[in-house]
Amino acid sequence: MSEPDLIARVLAGDRIAARDLYDAHSPRVFRLAFRLTGDHALAREFTQDTFVRAFGQLAKFRGDSALSTWLHRITVTVVANAMRKVKRFRERETDLEDVHPIGSDSPGVDPVLRERLHRAIVDLPEIYRITVIMHDLEGYTHTEIAEVLGVAEGTCKSRLSQARAQLRTALADLAPEYDT
Amino acid sequence: MNEERFDELMRDAAQTFRSPPEADFDGMWAEIDRRTNVGADAPVRTRAFSSRAAWMALAATLVIGVALGRASMMIGRHAAPQVAPAVVARAQTAQRADSNTSLANNPYEAETSRYLGQTAALLIALPSEAKNGRANEQFVGRAGDLLTTTRLLLDSPASDDPNMRNLLEDLELVLAQVVRLPNTHNRTELELINRALEQRDVIPRLRTAVSDNSAN
Numbered sequence: 086m087s088e089p090d091l092i093a094r095v096l097a098g099d100r101i102a103a104r105d106l107y108d109a110h111s112p113r114v115f116r117l118a119f120r121l122t123g124d125h126a127l128a129r130e131f132t133q134d135t136f137v138r139a140f141g142q143l144a145k146f147r148g149d150s151a152l153s154t155w156l157h158r159i160t161v162t163v164v165a166n167a168m169r170k171v172k173r174f175r176e177r178e179t180d181l182e183d184v185h186p187i188g189s190d191s192p193g194v195d196p197v198l199r200e201r202l203h204r205a206i207v208d209l210p211e212i213y214r215i216t217v218i219m220h221d222l223e224g225y226t227h228t229e230i231a232e233v234l235g236v237a238e239g240t241c242k243s244r245l246s247q248a249r250a251q252l253r254t255a256l257a258d259l260a261p262e263y264d265t
Numbered sequence: 266m267n268e269e270r271f272d273e274l275m276r277d278a279a280q281t282f283r284s285p286p287e288a289d290f291d292g293m294w295a296e297i298d299r300r301t302n303v304g305a306d307a308p309v310r311t312r313a314f315s316s317r318a319a320w321m322a323l324a325a326t327l328v329i330g331v332a333l334g335r336a337s338m339m340i341g342r343h344a345a346p347q348v349a350p351a352v353v354a355r356a357q358t359a360q361r362a363d364s365n366t367s368l369a370n371n372p373y374e375a376e377t378s379r380y381l382g383q384t385a386a387l388l389i390a391l392p393s394e395a396k397n398g399r400a401n402e403q404f405v406g407r408a409g410d411l412l413t414t415t416r417l418l419l420d421s422p423a424s425d426d427p428n429m430r431n432l433l434e435d436l437e438l439v440l441a442q443v444v445r446l447p448n449t450h451n452r453t454e455l456e457l458i459n460r461a462l463e464q465r466d467v468i469p470r471l472r473t474a475v476s477d478n479s480a481n
Contacts, residue, residue: 103303119285194277222279
């Protein structure tokens, strides 16, 4: 069934179609939410919030962009708004190891350097952090990120460039050759 | 070179930075389903209409059946003088017996036979219809109609037979579980239904009841 048909069925009150839509998009939404929060419980909560909001506003979806783009825009908005509140509670209590557990190690990368990079990504200003996570870690294109964030593609490229520069600077004392 | 090494570090980060864990998507859906009202009206309306339709159909069947029974008796009385007295006596005896048993019970028997056949078909189709612990609306709607009929039959003379009553009670339980399927989207729910069907030997008993009723 095509996505427009699926959306039409959801709007007509078909719960099965709603579940199909959720099945198709929830893995990527959860993945993005986890990358942005680094917290399983929050990622779960924000994934749920994303779909609750999406189903509530589905009638307003005009199909100008892909449904996935629209959903990821909601995800980023939900996460960004909620994380500002979460941060206020967590400030000075954050243990980096707890917030973003390290996945499978890849050989050849100095663990200290890796750790420093992870911390530097977390410390990036929000607009840069979201751009780096979506582009470099999750593989979104500049076009997709621009649509999700509602900015021009050029702005997105510029933010990524700025973000990478800040990351290089953060690593400079450990690996001077990165800071060029 | 520097750019290459930095890219290598970023590729490593893609694997290691907040590497997403396994997620409980069914659990998340249950919460989303609870918080949203997607389709909350449509299926309920359908089932409510179907339930009313089932009530009306059963009531109409019973009324027509009883009316036909009474009419047959009256026709029998009026027709008797045109036939030889011995034949009349035999016919009247047989007719009284019929009207006390089969004619009076026919509406229930016919309805019960139809109901048993439809329920058997629905439960046999359940494993393929409810893949992934979900069933489509139409299937669940049929189960809702059959659940209504089950409850009507439990309150009717059709359940005078203890075996039939036990079967109807088990079917009421299973059909109630099937009706809940769209709200849960849970494989566990489907497993519970299958277990109930197996433990209570429902399908074989249902098949026996279908063939017994057909023979009657």
